[in-house]
Amino acid sequence: MIMSRQVEAVLGYLKHALKARSKYHIHSPFVFxxxxxxxxxxxxxxxYRVVNRLRKELETASRFIKRKDLGAKCKDFPCDQRFVRVKDVVHHSSVTRKKxxxxxRLILQYKPSSILELGTSLGISSIYFGLAAPESKIITIEGCLDSANLARENFLKAGLKNIQVITGNFEEKLADAFLEMPLPDLVFFDGNHxxxxxxxxFNQCLQHVHPGTIFVFDDIHWSLGMEEAWNTxxxxxxxxxxxxxxxxxIVFFREELSKEDFTIRF
Ligand SMILES: C[S@@+](CC[C@H](N)C(=O)[O-])C[C@H]1O[C@@H](n2cnc3c(N)ncnc32)[C@H](O)[C@@H]1O
Incomplete structure (x- = not known):
């Protein structure tokens, strides 16, 4: 019998919740x-208010953008549609407030001075990065031209000048990003799930890590394929x-840490 996606998702979350450690079982001082x-x-x-204001503006916008069909995160969203409402893009693609x-806070804690993002969309996650680290260099890659242009407008509205958008496919543009940022301190993988x-x-970015680099992957349990990728x-x-x-x-490469996997409820 084929399990529906919702049932699978609930079971997956329950499995995670059962595995999750409480703070009393986190013995690594670094992870604590x-x-x-x-x-x-x-x-x-x-x-946070800056992003909330901008998000609200986008959620109530009557504007449409031409969407290029990229990535896999289309399960609730008609990817084949050429023109889409901005408010639908924010709703389906942008990081939630919680994330x-x-x-x-991750940026505040580890203070990366160079951040690379795969998947800009309208720029909401980049703005969280920019606000947490206004002095850092941020590069974000987006394949959809209209989304990238709207993200640029949003960076201006948020008063951020430290975010550079590279437009094009990750497959082609990652190399360009590494020319400008050979050893990123943080990489956020949020496109083509x-x-x-x-x-x-992951393998391309692995050639550019240093011991302090942090990788963040979005939606690691979104599909069986993403779970397999996360396990690898x-x-x-x-x-x-x-x-x-x-x-x-989240993945850390620090040499002083012992190899260990943590599951924590968020
Ligand atoms: C989930 S959205 C990113 C959301 C954004 N990080 C945020 O939270 O505001 C993923 C984006 O990646 C882009 N994308 C997916 N696959 C891509 C690829 N192979 N090359 C370039 N962009 C891609 C999509 O166009 C989409 O805008």
């Missing part, structure tokens, strides 16, 4: 620091600590 300072930091940073604020492309981007990534010999938050996976 992540838990306390990133996951559990409930402070309402004033910068965005988590990314913001399929097994083979995700592993291919976390088991990779160069990966030291992996943290499975269900909706996101």
């Amino acid at each position: 620091g992540f838990y306390q300072n990133v996951l559990k930091d409930e402070h309402t940073y004033t910068q 965005g604020e988590f990314l913001f 399929r097994k083979e492309p995700t592993l291919s981007y 990534i976390r088991l990779h010999p160069r990966v030291k600590v992996s943290i499975d938050l269900y909706h996101m996976g």
Whole structure:
């Protein structure tokens, strides 16, 4: 019998919740620091207001953009549609507030001075990065021209000048990004959520890591393929600590850490 996607998703989440460690079972001081300072930091940073205002503006916009059909994240969204409402793009593609604020705190904690993002869309996650690290260099790659242009407008509205958008396919443009940013401190993988492309981007980015680099993968349990990709990534010999938050996976390469996988409820 074929299980519906919803049932699969509920079972997957239950499995994750059962596996998740409580703070009393996190013995690594490094991961405990992540838990306390990133996951559990409930402070309402004033910068959040900038994104909330912008998100609201996009959610109520009557404007349409021409959408290029890229990536796999189309399960609830008609990817073959040429013109789409901006508000539908925000709803289906942009990071949620919870994820965005988590990314913001991750940046505050680890202070990356160079950030690379695969998948800009309208720029919401890039804005969280930019607000958390206004002095850092941020490069974000997007294959859909109209989305990239709207993201540029949004960066201006948010008062951010440190984000560079590269337009084109990841497959072609990653090399250009590495010319400008040979050793990124943080890479956010948020486009083309399929097994083979995700592993291919991971392997390309792996050539450009240093021990302090952090990789963040969105939607690691979104499909069987993404779960398989995540398992390959976390088991990779160069990966030291992996943290499975269900909706996101975080990977650290620090040499001083012992190889260990953590599942934490978020
Ligand atoms: C989930 S959205 C990114 C959302 C964005 N990070 C945010 O939270 O605001 C993924 C984006 O990646 C782009 N994308 C997917 N596959 C791509 C590829 N192979 N090359 C370039 N862009 C791609 C899509 O056009 C889409 O805009």
